[in-house]
Amino acid sequence: MMMTDEQEVRQATLRLLEEVDFEKVGGVAFRGEQYDRGLAFVHHPVGLGGLAASPALQGVIDELLANANIPPAFASNPIGVGMGAPTVMTYGSVDLQQRLLRPLFTGEEIWCQLFSEPGAGSDVASLATRAIRDGDEWILNGQKVWTTLAHVARWGMLVARSDPEAPKHRGLTYFVLDMRAVGVEVRPLRQITGEAEFNEVYLTDVRIPDTMRLGDIGRGWSVAITTLMNERASIGGVVMPRSSGAIAEAIGAFRTMGSPSSGLDQLMQLWCSTEALRLTSLRAAAQRQQGNPGPEGSVVKLANAELNQKIYEYCIDIQQDASLLYPDYTMRRPEFAGVHGDTSSRSMAQAFLRSRANTIEGGTSEVMRNILGERVLGLPGEPRSDKELPWSQIPR
Ligand SMILES: Cc1cc2nc3c(=O)[nH]c(=O)nc-3n(C[C@H](O)[C@H](O)[C@H](O)COP(=O)(O)OP(=O)(O)OC[C@H]3O[C@@H](n4cnc5c(N)ncnc54)[C@H](O)[C@@H]3O)c2cc1C
Structure with a gap:
């Protein structure tokens, strides 16, 4: 069945919420139901987690689930959901799609x-x-x-x-x-x-x-390239509610430690930049017609990485001596990884240190600027003298 109507997708999501109790069945079973009802990747064909609908309708589903406090599938398998699924969907055989996509979405296979x-x-x-x-x-x-x-x-x-x-x-x-x-x-x-x-x-x-x-x-x-474009879009492209995430932590730090003479101007500037970036991310998401993103993912990835670092630098500065203490340097092997690190138990100092990686992971900021210069602004490309040489003859 082809379902393209926003109202039908909305009703199907509300039915899922009514009929499947997340708290009772747990994340894996809930996401399994979501997948089987075509509400996982709504633009995929029926039987592969979708309803062959417009990708824009995924936002309707995600928003309803977020309002019901259901954690997104992305949180349990960020690389799988953000990058693996679109790559398998674009290039995999139907057999591979059938084998791989469901456990990827449920989080059973990371x-x-x-x-x-x-x-x-x-x-x-x-x-x-x-x-x-x-x-x-x-x-x-x-x-x-x-x-x-x-x-x-x-x-x-x-x-x-x-x-x-x-x-x-x-x-x-x-x-x-x-x-x-x-x-x-x-x-x-x-x-x-x-x-x-x-x-x-x-x-x-x-x-x-x-x-x-x-x-x-x-x-x-x-x-x-399909994987990398999706990586950039998924690293920078998660559109958070207004005043949430890193900026909420900065506001919290100001409330406990700051005074109007110590950083209010800076906090306001960071808030405005965060809000401008949030609106840019929303526009980029709305413009995305296909399942696979274009260079707009690089814009948001670049801006998000640099802003995130500035916000945590601010948080550390405002907390002064208190921020110098690093509470736990034991070796840990997180089961979740994201651009904000494992947010379940981390300190501000840890968030600050983790943010240093934001301008490297998923492609460095210098590389993002090269991509934007060439593919968005149409500037001349970098000299690439080894492009046509056999790989075996390139000096290493
Ligand atoms: C937290 C984290 C998680 C990661 N996870 C993964 C993962 O799961 N899988 C994976 O495959 N990789 C992963 N990476 C690797 C990441 O993609 C690379 O670190 C990144 O692409 C940069 O490559 P590099 O470290 O080799 O640095 P290099 O490419 O050696 O770059 C060194 C410096 O030179 C600059 N530079 C390089 N080329 C240019 C150029 N053409 N123009 C201007 N400046 C340039 C860079 O910006 C950088 O400052 C991860 C990295 C981090 C930090």
């Missing part, structure tokens, strides 16, 4: 992203992990790094080099990796906050069936 390597971050297309075809399988060898949540992930989005003689963007192939496969080794990397949200992942003779490939052989870069 996802991670295996792109960055020790020698390939901003220039991820220069990556060196090798994929060699062996019959119906591929054999993978290499090392990934900064892999958020790899320690709890069941599936990883992985880009590897299948043809070293092709130019760097054209010799890549994209896979969904079973993180339990033989030869996958996950080692924690500890961050400035004391936590290890991310990891190194070593791949030694790991076998991946060809059925787990997304997109054509050698066309992995196009698939990766």
